[in-house]
Amino acid sequence: MSLQETSLPAPGRDLRLPFGLALAALAASAPLLLGSYALHAVIISLIFLLPAHGLNLLVGYTGLLSLAQAAFFGVGAYVSALMAVHWGTPFYLNLPAAGLVAGALALPLAIPALRLRATSFVMCTLGFVIIGQAIAKNWISVTRGDMGLSAIPKPHFAIGPASFTVNGTTEFYYLALAVAALATAIVWMIVTSPAGRNMVAIRENETLAESVGIPTWHYKLLVFMVSAAFAGVGGSVYAHYLTVVSPLTFQMSYSTLMLIIVLGGGPGTISGVILGSLLFVGLSEALRIAPELRMIAYGFCLLALVFWFPKGFTPLIERFWTAIGGRS
Amino acid sequence: MLFQLSEQIVNGLVTGSVYAIVAVGMTMIFGVLRAINFAHGEYYMLGTFGAWVAIEYFDLPYPLSVAIGVIATALIAMVVGQLVMRRMVGMPAEAGVLATLGLALILQNTVILVFGGGYKFFNGGYIEPVTVFGISLAEQRLLIIVICALVFVGLELMVTHSRIGKAMRAVSQNIECCAVVGIEVRKVVVATFVLGAALAALSGVLTAPVNVSVYGGMGELITFKTLPIIIMGGLGNVRGTFFAAMILGIAESLVATYVGLQFRDTVGFATLMLVLMWRPHGLFSAQARY
Numbered sequence A: 001m002s003l004q005e006t007s008l009p010a011p012g013r014d015l016r017l018p019f020g021l022a023l024a025a026l027a028a029s030a031p032l033l034l035g036s037y038a039l040h041a042v043i044i045s046l047i048f049l050l051p052a053h054g055l056n057l058l059v060g061y062t063g064l065l066s067l068a069q070a071a072f073f074g075v076g077a078y079v080s081a082l083m084a085v086h087w088g089t090p091f092y093l094n095l096p097a098a099g100l101v102a103g104a105l106a107l108p109l110a111i112p113a114l115r116l117r118a119t120s121f122v123m124c125t126l127g128f129v130i131i132g133q134a135i136a137k138n139w140i141s142v143t144r145g146d147m148g149l150s151a152i153p154k155p156h157f158a159i160g161p162a163s164f165t166v167n168g169t170t171e172f173y174y175l176a177l178a179v180a181a182l183a184t185a186i187v188w189m190i191v192t193s194p195a196g197r198n199m200v201a202i203r204e205n206e207t208l209a210e211s212v213g214i215p216t217w218h219y220k221l222l223v224f225m226v227s228a229a230f231a232g233v234g235g236s237v238y239a240h241y242l243t244v245v246s247p248l249t250f251q252m253s254y255s256t257l258m259l260i261i262v263l264g265g266g267p268g269t270i271s272g273v274i275l276g277s278l279l280f281v282g283l284s285e286a287l288r289i290a291p292e293l294r295m296i297a298y299g300f301c302l303l304a305l306v307f308w309f310p311k312g313f314t315p316l317i318e319r320f321w322t323a324i325g326g327r328s
Numbered sequence B: 001m002l003f004q005l006s007e008q009i010v011n012g013l014v015t016g017s018v019y020a021i022v023a024v025g026m027t028m029i030f031g032v033l034r035a036i037n038f039a040h041g042e043y044y045m046l047g048t049f050g051a052w053v054a055i056e057y058f059d060l061p062y063p064l065s066v067a068i069g070v071i072a073t074a075l076i077a078m079v080v081g082q083l084v085m086r087r088m089v090g091m092p093a094e095a096g097v098l099a100t101l102g103l104a105l106i107l108q109n110t111v112i113l114v115f116g117g118g119y120k121f122f123n124g125g126y127i128e129p130v131t132v133f134g135i136s137l138a139e140q141r142l143l144i145i146v147i148c149a150l151v152f153v154g155l156e157l158m159v160t161h162s163r164i165g166k167a168m169r170a171v172s173q174n175i176e177c178c179a180v181v182g183i184e185v186r187k188v189v190v191a192t193f194v195l196g197a198a199l200a201a202l203s204g205v206l207t208a209p210v211n212v213s214v215y216g217g218m219g220e221l222i223t224f225k226t227l228p229i230i231i232m233g234g235l236g237n238v239r240g241t242f243f244a245a246m247i248l249g250i251a252e253s254l255v256a257t258y259v260g261l262q263f264r265d266t267v268g269f270a271t272l273m274l275v276l277m278w279r280p281h282g283l284f285s286a287q288a289r290y
Helices: A002-007 A016-033 A036-061 A067-086 A089-112 A120-140 A170-192 A194-204 A206-211 A215-240 A254-266 A270-284 A292-307 A312-322 B002-033 B040-058 B062-084 B093-115 B139-161 B163-173 B175-180 B186-209 B218-234 B236-256 B261-278
Strands: A157-160 A161-166 B129-132 B135-138
Touching: A002 A036, A016 A170, A036 A067, A036 A170, A036 A194, A036 A215, A036 A254, A036 A270, A067 A089, A067 A120, A067 A215, A067 A254, A067 B163, A089 A157, A089 A215, A089 B002, A089 B129, A089 B139, A089 B261, A120 A254, A120 B093, A120 B218, A120 B261, A170 A215, A170 A270, A194 A206, A206 A215, A206 B218, A215 B139, A215 B186, A254 A270, A254 A292, A254 B093, A270 A312, A292 A312, B002 B040, B002 B135, B002 B163, B002 B186, B002 B218, B002 B236, B040 B062, B040 B093, B040 B129, B040 B186, B062 B186, B093 B218, B135 B139, B139 B163, B139 B186, B139 B236, B163 B175, B163 B186, B175 B186, B218 B261
Parallel strands: none
Antiparallel strands: A157 A161, B129 B135
16 A cells, blocks of 8 residues: 555545544543443443454464464453452552463463464464363362452552542443553554564465564564463453453353454454454444344354455445545 | 273263264364364254254154254255355365354354253153173163264275265365366365264264253354364374274263363363374374375
8 A cells, every 4th residue: 555655646635634533532422422231332342352452463463363362361350350359459550460461371372382283273272261261160269260259349540649440331431442542552553563564474474474584483472472461451451340250251252252353353454353343242242132133143244254254344444435535 | 990990981982982973074074174163063962952852842762863853954054055165165264263153153042042042851862771891881872882983984985985985085185186177076065064064963862862951052062072182183084083082082081080070171172282282283194084
């Protein structure tokens, strides 16, 4: 795209600023527009956006299909919950701690896993989730097993004498929005940096990337760790939002949901993943009236995605974008 | 002590046989399609439900209900194969994951929608105990081992002697070459898929009298048990899958007895990850198909 921009005069107007402002205004006024249940759905989709961003770095930019996100999501949730319940540490400490622990834990897991190819790698990452759940269920002295950890305090901020507890849905929405916006900014910085271009090179042709001097092995390790850290942060917000964690946080269906967000939204694009999380999490939370019918519809949606929108829903956004006269 | 051990190994062989019959279908489908079938356990569930309906609503004897369960599943698989699986030839791995996950959701939730989500009692099968070499086990368990042996002998004969079997082997080795020499790849894919689904259904109906309860979500667990088996067995490798299933069956039954029942469902993936650490391509070669 950038090549085209230098060689041809751009046809459309630059709509990025007005469009961005409109989206920001929409995001800021969402609590006024939505009912409390719809707002809850949006919060959940903002939480899932975090592991999905991480997974996008892995699947969309580096080309590694992983189902491990739910394992690190669970690790983040449990780290956060244990710290809050046992040590009474505040949210703003638990959040980075959850990301750091999940990211650090990813290193010893990634070293054997990344030696595997294709299907074996996918299965190995799925194994992390299954084993994580077994640990959460059976290490009863720490995790309290199936009972899970409850009464995790809501986020609480105190600066000097002023203090503020994030209690209601609206307050939590702004907190989740802030975390999600920060994460989106970080992902944007990563993918537009030279490191991001190297990741794409690995995705396109790993052997060629290696031959031009990109340390592919270290890149893959690092991206795996970063994506785990994103999932850990997501887990932390999740734990503090629901105030309970249970072994079900380690769920294969969470991993597949995160994968659906990325592949359905548009792998290798940031806007696609944001749209994907609103679409696949928010919408499905909002349609919770008939659970079986909802899952059947969801299944058909996936089939439609595979056969009619193999690149996710981003091409639709792009078409809309050019239709209103914007340039990319 | 030794007696208990041998009893557990026999139990493991029964479980292994159940897994082997399901996994062999999945590995053959992977062979021709290069896609992991996340919906494979759902055909196991469909078979069981078919037989349960035959017994519960039509009062049919167990052997007939086995046939009905398997045939009903094969018909459903034929529709799914024509509509979905044949279009997946040559698609990237991500597409296969999404499509089969979608199928799993559709199949599982349709069954729950129609029959309700609760546990159902499966009233059939041969549960009288018999004694073989001093170990007593239910007739049904013996039947499972015998049928598993028959299935694998039958598959071996089919892929070496019949035309369609040879075509399956050829497609799993090289799709382009098959298309060049005039093998109808999509037809072979659908045939393999229907065969695999029918085998999964057979395994489900055979196990139902042992497990006693039947419910809509039962396929998921089977899918998760099967995935490590087909990787360990060397994707697409039928004999490897057989041995991997037996190893896993025995390992599960030993872990359940000597370590703790709660760890049983983790054995598969734990073993898989240990195996992959020293043999990244699984225990058996993925090059040697069949």
